[in-house]
Amino acid sequence: MTSIVDTSPDRSQTIAYQGIGKHYERGGERLQVLKDCTFEIPTGEFVSVIGPSGCGKTTLLNMAAGFTRPDDGSVRVGDTEVDGPSPSRGVVFQQYAIFPWLTVAKNIEYGLTLRANKRPRSERREIVQRYVELMGLGGFEKAYPKELSGGMRQRVAIARAYATDPSVLLMDEPFAALDAQTREFMQEMLHETVLQERRTALFVTHSVEEAIFLSTKVVVLSTRPSRVREVVDIPLPMPRTAESRLTKEFVDLRGHLEHLLRTPTTDAGRTT
Amino acid sequence: MTTVTTPSSTSRGRVALANTSSRIGLGILGAIIAVLAWYAVALSGIVSGEGVPRPDEVVRTGWVMITEQDLIFDLRVSMTRVTIGVAVGCVAALPIGYLLAWYAPLRAMAEPLVNFFRALPPIALVPLVIVYFGIGEGARISILIYASFFAGVVVLYEGISAIDPLLIRAARVLGANRWEVFSRTVVFASIPHFFTAIRVALGVSWATVVAAELVAAQRGLGTVINDAASFYRIPDMYVGIAMIGFTALVMDLILRLAQRRLTGWQEKSR
Numbered sequence: 001m002t003s004i005v006d007t008s009p010d011r012s013q014t015i016a017y018q019g020i021g022k023h024y025e026r027g028g029e030r031l032q033v034l035k036d037c038t039f040e041i042p043t044g045e046f047v048s049v050i051g052p053s054g055c056g057k058t059t060l061l062n063m064a065a066g067f068t069r070p071d072d073g074s075v076r077v078g079d080t081e082v083d084g085p086s087p088s089r090g091v092v093f094q095q096y097a098i099f100p101w102l103t104v105a106k107n108i109e110y111g112l113t114l115r116a117n118k119r120p121r122s123e124r125r126e127i128v129q130r131y132v133e134l135m136g137l138g139g140f141e142k143a144y145p146k147e148l149s150g151g152m153r154q155r156v157a158i159a160r161a162y163a164t165d166p167s168v169l170l171m172d173e174p175f176a177a178l179d180a181q182t183r184e185f186m187q188e189m190l191h192e193t194v195l196q197e198r199r200t201a202l203f204v205t206h207s208v209e210e211a212i213f214l215s216t217k218v219v220v221l222s223t224r225p226s227r228v229r230e231v232v233d234i235p236l237p238m239p240r241t242a243e244s245r246l247t248k249e250f251v252d253l254r255g256h257l258e259h260l261l262r263t264p265t266t267d268a269g270r271t272t
Numbered sequence: 273m274t275t276v277t278t279p280s281s282t283s284r285g286r287v288a289l290a291n292t293s294s295r296i297g298l299g300i301l302g303a304i305i306a307v308l309a310w311y312a313v314a315l316s317g318i319v320s321g322e323g324v325p326r327p328d329e330v331v332r333t334g335w336v337m338i339t340e341q342d343l344i345f346d347l348r349v350s351m352t353r354v355t356i357g358v359a360v361g362c363v364a365a366l367p368i369g370y371l372l373a374w375y376a377p378l379r380a381m382a383e384p385l386v387n388f389f390r391a392l393p394p395i396a397l398v399p400l401v402i403v404y405f406g407i408g409e410g411a412r413i414s415i416l417i418y419a420s421f422f423a424g425v426v427v428l429y430e431g432i433s434a435i436d437p438l439l440i441r442a443a444r445v446l447g448a449n450r451w452e453v454f455s456r457t458v459v460f461a462s463i464p465h466f467f468t469a470i471r472v473a474l475g476v477s478w479a480t481v482v483a484a485e486l487v488a489a490q491r492g493l494g495t496v497i498n499d500a501a502s503f504y505r506i507p508d509m510y511v512g513i514a515m516i517g518f519t520a521l522v523m524d525l526i527l528r529l530a531q532r533r534l535t536g537w538q539e540k541s542r
Contacts, residue, residue: 065445087447091441091442095438097442099460100538101463114448115447116447116449164447
């Protein structure tokens with residue numbers, strides 16, 4: 001268990017959740033999803049959020065993305081409070097959400113052709129080329145999404161999110177729709193990319209294994225109304241490889257996190 | 273490419289088709305069955321009175337009408353009317369479709385009205401059109417515009433409001449402003465719906481052309497049918513009806529080809 005306060009000097013990309021509360025109305029019933037939820041994703045770290053289903057993981061991500069507002073508390077990135085979507089916060093969605101009418105290259109380029117982020121043509125071409133290579137999409141630049149597998153579509157979505165050079169990256173179960181094998185491959189690819197790009201990232205997932213493999217810290221949420229139950233440091237050495245999954249530390253961490261998810265929360269067990 | 277038809281079950285339990293050629297083949301088979309059924313009805317004499325002319329009689333009558341009465345000219349006249357009606361109707365439906373899809377209160381206000389006017393049979397409007405627009409070409413085309421507009425606008429707003437909101441979210445987080453969300457995302461996502469709207473409007477317009485040509489038209493396929501009815505020339509009526517059906521079919525095919533070209537990026541969920 002570690003402190004959740006970022007003490008590093010650079011806080012420019014730190015995502016800070018402070019006292020977040022959120023409820024939904026469902027069939028006339030008030031459903032408190034999040035309650036007094038506080039944690040930080042320090043600049044340059046890769047933090048996963050896991051928790052029982054329906055605990056509000058995606059809601060937390062949507063708040064950082066600017067799609068949803070908290071009832072109570074605030075979400076800040078750097079010094080500014082989030083109050084709407086912004087290209088400085090890249091989002092990768094579970095269902096890919098790449099534009100079906102654009103080719104792979106045009107999808108990656110999309111954000112760079114908008115007024116908010118406009119770049120000259122030569123620079124756009126360079127950026128697209130760079131992420132095409134990084135994401136292993138070479139040879140598919142002119143392909144349309146319908147010609148691609150799920151894994152490739154998600155790589156396009158990740159490349160597109162990176163292309164506008166966001167200061168933070170928010171990923172909402174990006175690999176949930178993929179088969180197990182593709183999933184591991186994508187985790188490794190994302191890990192390599194993150195090591196190269198050094199960007200603050202929030203990653204929401206159901207998979208404990210995925211969270212450990214990718215993250216520097218894992219935030220475990222309690223059952224509804226969710227608070228932060230524990231923030232677990234993942235001190236596995238970088239870069240992580242397929243072998244990392246077999247080490248004793250990895251297996252121990254997995255055991256600990258799975259135990260946290262399985263056991264019901266009591267107030268005494270909560271970390272705030 | 274193989275022409276062997278290999279129906280295979282889809283996950284929803286429906287039977288899917290292997291390829292385009294088998295679809296064309298089955299389409300032709302369906303037409304052959306329909307013609308055979310027509311023969312059966314015509315020869316059996318179960319329709320009393322004048323009876324039903326045989327397909328070959330209708331084809332022969334059609335040939336005479338083409339060579340001696342310039343039936344092709346009637347076809348062109350009707351086609352021009354339908355094309356103008358669909359073009360004007362759909363172009364007018366486009367902005368209205370966007371507005372209704374975008375602003376829920378506006379849609380709630382307009383939806384009952386749209387369904388009210390859409391349900392009115394065009395033939396019921398003919399007397400009113402004559403009163404207000406006279407008996408010129410404009411009056412006839414206005415009926416077709418009316419029919420196209422209401423058919424098209426429903427398809428458009430239903431389609432546009434069903435555009436995946438995730439695509440709009442994706443555009444917004446990439447930095448698109450309101451105008452860019454519309455011009456760079458919504459417009460493209462609605463192209464398939466625009467094609468569907470044109471196709472539906474075209475179908476409705478051909479179905480309306482007989483009513484429209486009741487407005488003192490001198491020529492046109494509708495007029496051919498109306499005149500044939502006045503003189504009790506039953507095979508002529510069949511010729512007019514078949515010509516409308518065929519022309520509508522061919523125009524729809526052309527549109528579908530254009531659609532496939534322009535929206536080749538679309539995922540097929542047949």
